[in-house]
Amino acid sequence: MGKVSIVAGGIRLPGSVRVGRSRVHGRGVFARLAMPGRRKLGELAGRVVPRLGLRRAIRTEPVIYYVALNSRDALDCREGNAFSHLNHSCEANCYLRVSGFRVEVYSLRPIAVGEELTVDYGATPHAGGMQCRCGAVSCRRLL
Numbered sequence: 001m002g003k004v005s006i007v008a009g010g011i012r013l014p015g016s017v018r019v020g021r022s023r024v025h026g027r028g029v030f031a032r033l034a035m036p037g038r039r040k041l042g043e044l045a046g047r048v049v050p051r052l053g054l055r056r057a058i059r060t061e062p063v064i065y066y067v068a069l070n071s072r073d074a075l076d077c078r079e080g081n082a083f084s085h086l087n088h089s090c091e092a093n094c095y096l097r098v099s100g101f102r103v104e105v106y107s108l109r110p111i112a113v114g115e116e117l118t119v120d121y122g123a124t125p126h127a128g129g130m131q132c133r134c135g136a137v138s139c140r141r142l143l
């Protein structure tokens, strides 16, 4: 059987968020609308690729470009949608949930207009070894 390649979500910018300059790192994802907590905001778009050989890239990327889906596969989000610009925060307001070959973005709490959306990479299937500059009081410094 050939390799399966799935494109999830498409590359359209979800209307509820915009990509802008982040205080945390480079570009980030910001709320255009007030969002309730515990709500699905969208999905990371990307291509399913083998995890083999991604280990170093996953460790060193400051932004989520690869999300582990299972022991063999990862979602490559380099040509994904706005959510590939989600930055890490130790006090994140969103989280990622892997469901098969999909990576869903959920809000953890209500989010105000203009607030940056962040996820805790340590709590998501994203490898560690990264310096953190999120500025949160509870910052763990090293992920």
Ligand SMILES: [Zn+2]
Pocket (backbone or CB within 6 Å): 089, 090, 091, 132, 133, 134, 135, 136, 138, 139, 140, 141
């Ligand atoms: Zn931090």
